[in-house]
Amino acid sequence: MPIACITGASSGIGKEFARRLDEEGYKLILAARSEDKLKEVQKNCKNECRIITADLSKRDECVKLGDLLAKEELDVFINNAGFGCVEDFDKSDLDNDLKMIDVNVTAMQILFRKVLPGFVERDRGMILNVASSAGLLYGGPYMATYYATKAYVTSLTSAVYQELQSRHSHVKLSMLCPGPVDTNFNNVANAKFALSGITPEYCVDYALKGMKKGKLTIVPNTVVRTGVTFGKFLPRKAQLAIVQHQQSKKR
Numbered sequence: 001m002p003i004a005c006i007t008g009a010s011s012g013i014g015k016e017f018a019r020r021l022d023e024e025g026y027k028l029i030l031a032a033r034s035e036d037k038l039k040e041v042q043k044n045c046k047n048e049c050r051i052i053t054a055d056l057s058k059r060d061e062c063v064k065l066g067d068l069l070a071k072e073e074l075d076v077f078i079n080n081a082g083f084g085c086v087e088d089f090d091k092s093d094l095d096n097d098l099k100m101i102d103v104n105v106t107a108m109q110i111l112f113r114k115v116l117p118g119f120v121e122r123d124r125g126m127i128l129n130v131a132s133s134a135g136l137l138y139g140g141p142y143m144a145t146y147y148a149t150k151a152y153v154t155s156l157t158s159a160v161y162q163e164l165q166s167r168h169s170h171v172k173l174s175m176l177c178p179g180p181v182d183t184n185f186n187n188v189a190n191a192k193f194a195l196s197g198i199t200p201e202y203c204v205d206y207a208l209k210g211m212k213k214g215k216l217t218i219v220p221n222t223v224v225r226t227g228v229t230f231g232k233f234l235p236r237k238a239q240l241a242i243v244q245h246q247q248s249k250k251r
């Protein structure tokens with residue numbers, strides 16, 4: 001039976017990945033902090049499902065999880081745990097911003113780096129780093145740190161994708177770059193969506209189709225995909241002004 005691991009599987013996009021991959025016949029390894037919520041997900045699984053509680057803002061817990069995953073013959077890894085915050089940068093909670101960098105960047109990097117050699121050696125499988133449409137833009141006023149963390153995810157994933165391509169690797173590496181998805185994200189980020197959100201079900205269905213095709217960049221929201229595509233042709237300051245206008249509606 002193939003094995004899939006999902007971080008941030010206690011809620012939202014990660015929880016839906018767990019449901020879908022269980023349905024597709026994967027054995028699951030699920031990680032997050034909330035044991036009760038993970039147990040709830042586990043209860044609904046048809047196949048074997050192991051839960052691991054870990055606080056991925058803590059480096060030792062990430063390394064421990066990464067070492068454990070490196071010993072598994074994973075077929076799918078969904079590097080999904082993350083959070084954001086809406087705030088003026090000069091008034092932001094620095095400790096929270098640093099924790100965001102720990103989860104969205106450092107944990108993502110540790111786990112990706114620890115699991116990738118196994119995939120390369122087996123020359124198969126799919127890895128998805130969950131970024132955001134935020135990671136495809138120059139920056140996001142009022143969510144400056146969050147946008148910067150997601151730009152790191154898109155840059156890192158793109159570079160490693162090209163390394164794998166140049167070696168003719170059969171490992172499929174993708175980055176998921178959604179716009180708004182209706183999850184618990186907004187409650188944690190203290191935000192309101194400027195655009196209407198897609199469901200986690202639609203997001204994950206779209207993501208799985210893209211991953212199976214080996215697509216590097218997966219943007220499930222049509223309006224966002226169009227915006228990001230045309231946004232690339234704008235000068236940096238013009239794009240920032242448009243993003244600021246949209247972002248100000250989130251407050």
Ligand SMILES: NC(=O)c1ccc[n+]([C@@H]2O[C@H](COP(=O)([O-])OP(=O)(O)OC[C@H]3O[C@@H](n4cnc5c(N)ncnc54)[C@H](OP(=O)(O)O)[C@@H]3O)[C@@H](O)[C@H]2O)c1
Pocket residue numbers: 007008009010011012013014031032033034035037054055056057058080081082083084103130131132133177178179180181182183184185186188
């Ligand atoms: N929703 C959106 O609009 C949207 C758009 C673009 C990208 N994304 C990205 O999608 C990913 C999933 O977010 P979501 O929308 O599904 O939000 P969510 O419903 O709030 O889920 C976030 C998940 O991350 C886990 N997590 C957060 N901090 C953690 C920590 N310190 N250690 C371990 N796990 C942690 C949470 O689990 P515990 O709280 O149990 O630890 C939860 O399972 C994130 O990377 C987010 O940036 C979301």
